Amino acid sequence: MPQGSATTWSYVLIRWLFKFVLKIFYGTIVVENCELIPRTGRPCIVCANHSNSLTDALLLVTSIPPSKRNMLRLTAKATQFGRRTFTSWLIESAGTVPIRRRKDYADGAEADNTDVMEKLMQALELGDAVCLFPEGMSRYHPTIAPLKTGVARILSDVLSRNRDDPDFEIDVLTCSITYMHREHFRSDVLVTFHAPLTFTPSNNPELLTPVDFSNIRAVTAKIHDKISSGTFDSPSWDLIRSAKLAARMYAPLGTMMTLGDHVRLVRTFLEAFKTPRDKVPSEKEDYIRELDSVQRGLKAYQDKLAKYAIKDDRIRRPLRRRIILFRLLVRFIWALCLFTISLPGLLLWVPVFATSVYAVYNFKKTGPIFDTWDEIAQYKLIYGLFSGICVWVCAVLFTWPVAPASALLVPALMWMTLRWFEDAVAAGRAVSALIRLLCVGNATLKTLREERTELYSRIVNLAVGPLGLPADPEAHFTRIGGKEKGRIRGNWDSRARYFSIKRRRKRDWNETLRLYDKVDYPDEDDE
Known part of the structure; x- marks a missing residue:
């Protein structure tokens, strides 16, 4: 059975240093469901939403206990490498793998990640955990971007390379990161791990090459659903604002609830408010009208409170x-x-x-x-x-x-x-x-x-x-x-x-x- 790569001294230093720095910058960091994290030696792809640049990766590194994983192999855009900056040293010292993004090159000709994919697959076969952000880029936006299919394609390639090994298993561990205010000092963060998706060559023959791309898209959609189920995913900031106010009115200040409960409560209202209006059956039209009316009332009331x-x-x-x-x-x-x-x-x-x-x-x-x-x-x-x-x-x-x-x-x-x-x-x-x-x-x-x-x-x-x-x-x-x-x-x-x-x-x-x-x-x- 694979044993996983040994933890490097630079990775230990980075994990310790930024655990300290993150605890100072954020008032409360709550990590849920650590018991679901597969242990070192079991191939694992960690996927999370990506709204806060390098901070997302640092949070994952410090949230995964050393008793669970020796290290988390990170990926970052290739333009971050080779610079004479602390950020560049930090990324390279942690064993991070450079990803070439097509948007970073004028003609896209240099955006060849063949060697990178090979390194990631080798790391997985050693029993390591690899971290990928399937949105493909970090951005300040209220909604999760459509996921790239890279994770599912790597999964397919690794399963295909090990199709003759009946005991080979690989996990996709999804994680939702929710910042109450991502850029503000002493705000709070919730890191929620979900039950891993487990794949084997025998149980998932549809992912073995040659593979129908619809199966790749199906796995990507499943990953998207898992990640979005634990955080705010909204088409607009206004809906998040209204959902937060609705949650505070329903469970007012002083209610004894954890940060995870608070996020899930806000998300419950948010999911209701963003119900697609064009796909609602006629018998639910009254419900939709009430939702719209409540949402308008919340916005008007919050505007007055803000005033x-x-x-x-x-x-x-x-x-x-x-x-x-x-x-x-x-x-x-x-x-x-x-x-x-x-x-x-x-x-x-x-x-x-x-x-x-x-x-x-x-x-x-x-x-x-x-x-x-x-x-x-x-x-x-x-x-x-x-x-x-x-x-x-x-x-x-x-x-x-x-x-x-x-x-x-x-x-x-x-x-x-x-x-x-x-x-x-x-x-x-x-x-x-x-x-x-x-x-x-x-x-x-x-x-x-x-x-x-x-x-x-x-x-x-x-x-x-x-x-x-x-x-x-x-x-x-x-x-x-x-x-x-x-x-x-x-x-x-x-x-x-x-x-x-x-x-x-x-x-x-x-x-x-x-x-x-x-x-x-x-x-x-x-x-």
Whole structure:
């Protein structure tokens, strides 16, 4: 039986280094279904959606436990190789295989990947795991692109080469990556592995050469369905925006649910909203009209919330003016205290933030949103890593007499500062929200509340009826439980972990490290 390639030292370094960097950049990284990952020695093609450039590959490398796979053989566009840059070194050191894309060459003549395909097939026959992004390119877009047939063709070729081995099995492990806000600091990420598709020469003779290309397309369609089943796949940003609001109204802030449950809930509404209107039987026309009406209502309501810069939760639970003023005072004092204790450590973070912001600002000017925004997280990660290392080195040199201690204390201080600063920003966000609530006025709030009451009733009817969701989401999601990431169970647990050094206690998976809530997406015309 194949044993798989040994893990190289550079791969171990990269996995360890970027696991650390990713945990700093993203507030919570939830990995689901690791038990489904085939072990080293079993040929495996890992396929995932591709919306965040190099960050997608780094997430997969760090999400697959070393106990499961020695290493994950990556692929990247050939133009990333041979440069005198850290990114190029990083890609090459990880054993990445260069893929020549036709779009990168003027006449397409150089886009010959015959040798590349041979290397990938050899790696699979050794029992390695190979990572491919079947969309063929990374892009900032709300929908998954039509998948290329490369994965199915490699699968067919490997099965054909081993048609005489009755014990030969190869797995296609699909994975869905969902970023709540892919390019924003301290947002959350869900990585969901699905049950692998297993193929053998004896069970899948339709994939042995000579093969009918319709069978290749059928496997590609199956891979697409698996990947899209675990993430947001929408024809427009507006539908995602409306689906997120519907999910928040149905299961409001404070509902004890995991990030995976939240993503699946949003996806349930999203799938309903994107139902093809031209393929609906006549007996469901009333249902479609209700869907359209609810969607228009959600958009209009979210537009008003965005205009006044307040959350739906502030409309759901009205507060008296004196309670608002009292909470405003408490939150302001708390934000001031947290910011004060964060200030010394923030001096260490300033060069990191400034470098990343400047680099991203210049990079955004190089192209349109759909062609550049998928690389923003990558730029922030790499520039943040370099500037962070420089800060650490300078701090150690500056405190040379106690360098052994400062080498450990400086990173610890920077991490604790980040945790305190997160809480300070959250408190500041509450202060600004309460101030806006006072400025909106009772008449406007009353109108919004009436609009919400009517819309909420229709959303619940839609959820509990056609969508088959439970009538009591709080009881349901608390019962199905799962390992909590970010959410806390019970009052005592909530208070005890408020100051957890591992992560913030979040009430809203939509949070980022900003003083305002990110609910809007790029205009469709900008894409």
